[in-house]
Amino acid sequence: MADTPAPGTVRPGGRTARVRETVLQTAADVLAEAGFEALDLAEVARRAGVGRTTVYRRWGTPGTLAADLLDDMAAQSLPRTDTGSVEGDLRANARLVVETLTDPRQGRLFKALIAAALCNGQAAEALHRFYATRIEEWAGCVTDAVRRGELPAGTDARRVIAAVSAPLYYALLNTGAPLTEADAHDAADAALAAARAGVWATAADQHR
Template sequence: MRDKRFHRAEPGTVRPGGRTARVRAAVLRTAGDILVEQGFGGFDLADVARRAEVGKTTVYRRWGSVTGLVADLLADMAEQSLPREETGSVLGDLRANAVLVRRTLADPRQGALFRAVIAAATCDERTAQALRRFYEVRVAEWAPCVEQGVARGELPVGTDAEEVVRAVSAPLYHQLLTTGVVPDAPAAERAARAAHAAAVAGVYVG
């Protein structure tokens, strides 16, 4: 079940149906296109409405602001993300997580979207909050893999499952943001192995 905290009180985050759903999909697709092309600095609700062929009033009424629209875009991205993969071992699960993160960052559209949103989050608190909620959803999705590993005796009792999951993706995002180089398959493997070794050693206990 998805973490419903992500959908609280942010304009545009209530999932609509019918025509309203089609309008939301068109606006979110267009918003993503503009972020990829121009970054956050070129983001304007009126431009989104024009390119999505949706009434400007509709966009302003439903999302209220650029940050409200970005929050909904992140909510949609979280919902569309692939579910966790369970391989039967903690290391296998962490590898699967690392592969998924690497594929996302390597994707021309998704990678560019994340770079634009992360850049915006450094100077806009509402965007930063939306980004934090996005990662809360994704980390909560994968944390059971670590919890199951604890139950199987692969990891020490008291291991912080969410911290282990974050430790897998952290070096991959760091590489992309600090060097501009998309992580490759060996980088994903190193990230998974490093997080697993640290967890086995008890680094994330307590």
């Protein structure tokens, strides 16, 4: 007998796909409006105009629903910018992070999803997948820069991209200071300076 897929992991098409899209959009609205603690499956079903049984059968828990939303966001995220220079690419990445986090709806949504990840294992795993997907997408700007000779050989592209967004998320979650385009450029430039200095390059590759 075949194993039954875990709630929220099936990706069927047709009407079921439309129901999923509607429920995920509604879940995002609830998270942005009131946070993870307000993500009640019965209320999501009511607002989405979907049968409660369908929502409980498909997702089962608020954590599963939040995780599915994160996976959907990762699948639909935009491709990286290619400006032709590593400085331009990293600044574009940082500006995208700032624009997302300062957007009235998206900023609240990400805060809610981060909160969900702190108290729910499924949401935490999905948040890790989301950022791994985004870092992998933008890592190409670093590998391109290495190929062009702008950065040392062996530079760890994923660590550079993570270093761009890290201070921006820190500011969002810990300092409460409003993020600006200047903050984006500072974060990108600091990561670039470290990358140029070989902070994320292996010694063996640097001396080849």
